[in-house]
Amino acid sequence: MKRFRAAIEALSAYTPGEQPALGTRVIKLNTNENPYPPSPNVIEALRKIGGEELRRYPHPFAEEFRQSASEILRVEPSWILVGNGSDDLLTMLMRAVAGPGRTVAYPVPTYVLYRTLAAIQEAPVVEVPFDERYELPVSALADADPALTLVANPNSPSGTCASTDRLTDLAVRLKGILVIDEAYVEFADANALELVRKFDNVVVLRTLSKSHSLAGLRLGFGIANPALIHELTKVKDSYNVDAVAAHVGAWAVRDTAHTLANVSRIRESRTKLTNQLTSLGFRVWPSQANFVLVRPSEGNARDLYEALKQRGILVRYFNEIGLKDKLRISIGTDEENTVLMNTLKELVI
Ligand SMILES: *Cc1c(COP(=O)(O)O)cnc(C)c1O
Numbered sequence: 299m300k301r302f303r304a305a306i307e308a309l310s311a312y313t314p315g316e317q318p319a320l321g322t323r324v325i326k327l328n329t330n331e332n333p334y335p336p337s338p339n340v341i342e343a344l345r346k347i348g349g350e351e352l353r354r355y356p357h358p359f360a361e362e363f364r365q366s367a368s369e370i371l372r373v374e375p376s377w378i379l380v381g382n383g384s385d386d387l388l389t390m391l392m393r394a395v396a397g398p399g400r401t402v403a404y405p406v407p408t409y410v411l412y413r414t415l416a417a418i419q420e421a422p423v424v425e426v427p428f429d430e431r432y433e434l435p436v437s438a439l440a441d442a443d444p445a446l447t448l449v450a451n452p453n454s455p456s457g458t459c460a461s462t463d464r465l466t467d468l469a470v471r472l473k474g475i476l477v478i479d480e481a482y483v484e485f486a487d488a489n490a491l492e493l494v495r496k497f498d499n500v501v502v503l504r505t506l507s508k509s510h511s512l513a514g515l516r517l518g519f520g521i522a523n524p525a526l527i528h529e530l531t532k533v534k535d536s537y538n539v540d541a542v543a544a545h546v547g548a549w550a551v552r553d554t555a556h557t558l559a560n561v562s563r564i565r566e567s568r569t570k571l572t573n574q575l576t577s578l579g580f581r582v583w584p585s586q587a588n589f590v591l592v593r594p595s596e597g598n599a600r601d602l603y604e605a606l607k608q609r610g611i612l613v614r615y616f617n618e619i620g621l622k623d624k625l626r627i628s629i630g631t632d633e634e635n636t637v638l639m640n641t642l643k644e645l646v647i
Pocket of ligand 1: 382383384385386409450454479481504505506507513516517518
């Protein structure tokens with residue numbers, strides 16, 4: 299007998315973006331982290347955590363965080379399920395919904411973890427290619443009649459957004475569950491939260507990793523009707539959110555002023571960077587996220603990635619269909635963006 303399931307042996311392990319050791323002098327624009335620090339309230343709350351909070355098991359539903367998120371979003375707590383990052387919610391959704399004979403569908407290119415999680419479930423996968431403008435392929439997705447449909451909105455790595463009307467159209471046509479992964483939604487002009495009220499098959503996912511500068515904390519959540527949430531709780535790890543994350547995360551979501559200030563700084567930098575890159579001859583897709591997808595006017599995207607890396611600037615290159623000629627660049631601080639632009643000017647001329 300083989301030691302591992304064939305589905306696991308066939309799987310190539312998910313390759314996250316490079317994470318150089320803390321303190322390494324690099325400009326890190328490769329994993330869409332927020333370039334600004336989290337709220338000072340978060341740091342203070344973290345300092346105050348004592349042995350007693352750590353000695354005991356955490357609340358199984360991260361109640362403190364759930365209450366705070368509920369107040370901020372004006373959604374009842376029973377509509378919220380908290381996870382160890384939104385990746386944890388994706389895992390629960392896959393476990394509960396996808397499997398042999400139960401298809402998973404999503405447009406591509408998108409978040410690579412969807413493919414990995416579906417493969418672990420041994421679920422058939424339908425990957426529908428986006429067109430060059432990254433319009434959501436509603437009909438092709440619906441026609442696959444999937445048990446689980448995933449739409450990252452804004453999408454990564456394109457940064458593009460489907461309108462709420464188009465998502466509504468998709469929700470109406472699907473019999474299975476529709477996940478709208480809003481990991482970057484705070485940087486966008488609109489969100490689709492209202493769809494969880496209108497459709498009992500829609501789940502919206504949010505995370506503190508990008509907009510709240512807390513990728514290291516690991517906190518995300520799903521919003522859906524209580525009946526759907528109830529099924530997901532059956533497959534979650536008993537104590538999936540640790541006490542530190544639940545407490546500190548509550549302080550983070552409550553500091554909406556801090557989040558909004560950082561988000562607007564990043565949106566301004568995004569406009570500026572988009573214009574500068576366009577002037578330099580790059581094609582830049584219109585981004586609603588904290589990164590931009592770009593195509594160099596000439597030359598090879600991978601060579602440019604390597605050349606930037608040699609000069610201490612990390613961006614993301616995906617060796618994937620539709621992406622081999624492109625780079626994804628996270629929005630940094632103004633200083634970081636300036637160094638990036640100066641370096642690119644030397645490299646592409
Ligand atoms: C970053 C990201 C996530 C993961 O978020 P975590 O909360 O850090 O697990 C999920 N979906 C997309 C599309 C992302 O880019």
